[in-house]
Amino acid sequence: MNYGIVSQEQLEQIDTILTDKLIKLGVDCVIIIDMAGNIITAKDNGESKYDVYSFAALAAGNFATVDAMAKLVGEQEFSLLFHKGQDSNIHFSKIDDELLLISMFGKDISLGFLRLNVVDVIDKIRLVWDRK
């Protein structure tokens, strides 16, 4: 898959999906990154101020590390990657072999509810991607 260049139209469609399906439900910030640590797109609720570039580098490293650990113990992958904090939580989800969707959310959203929506979002993003 050549994901190196994404058209303006595709990015706009993806941004709309992220906004409608996650940000409007109360997710603070959503980032799509590739496994190299590049940011494909980032959307937030206008309040959160994360340093997204450093975040992407660390998130890609974190995901890659956990993935390598899974392989070491004979798992294909660990399907749930979730970090829980006092006020904010981070959820990682694989879109495909190259792309990750990361959601940051607070206390008002349950993990189950978030996961349902993330699955839906990923299906929709794949459709946009395949249209190339």
Place this chain on the structure above:
Amino acid sequence: MSFINLKDKIVQVKIVYYGPGRCGKTTNLEYINKTYRKQIVSEMVSLKTHGDRTLFFDFLPFDMGKIKGYDIKIQLYTVPGQVKYNATRKLVLRGVDGIVFVADAMAKQREKNIRSLNQLHENLVSYKESIFKIPLVMQYNKVDLKEHGIPTLPIEVLEKDLNSRLKVPYFEASAITGYNVATTLKKIISSTVISIQKKLL
């Protein structure tokens, strides 16, 4: 692989400083971090052990300004140099666009430089990349040690050991004093951006 965002006109470029343990990779980034404060939007991130050795990577985002209307964001990484960390070294190389190979000019490090370069070659192969094709710059670091009477490798020896087949641009440097740190960085950025520009046309 660089990521090009046509909507916001941003190009992200990943440059990795690679080399044996304690050759001066982190010191290069630290020097850049303190010398180019204006172009650095956020803090340097260093994942290190208690003994101050790089555990996973250092990360420094660097703003290059615009080329052909595109905002160029350079992401500088170092790998952990210690032999036992090859699994993590490989992870950092994923999607790399350009590499600075930092060699340690200390005479006693001769073997380690060669071994590290060979491993870089193998690691790139595992990503279906080639050390002969990827933008690459050699930096022969710690040349300041000569003045302190510590035996260093002559440039001809380093060139023969490491660069006789690759024939890439090289610089003598001293990361600790900053000598040729910026020159190395500029060279790898220009080589990398030239190779990416083809995609922008």
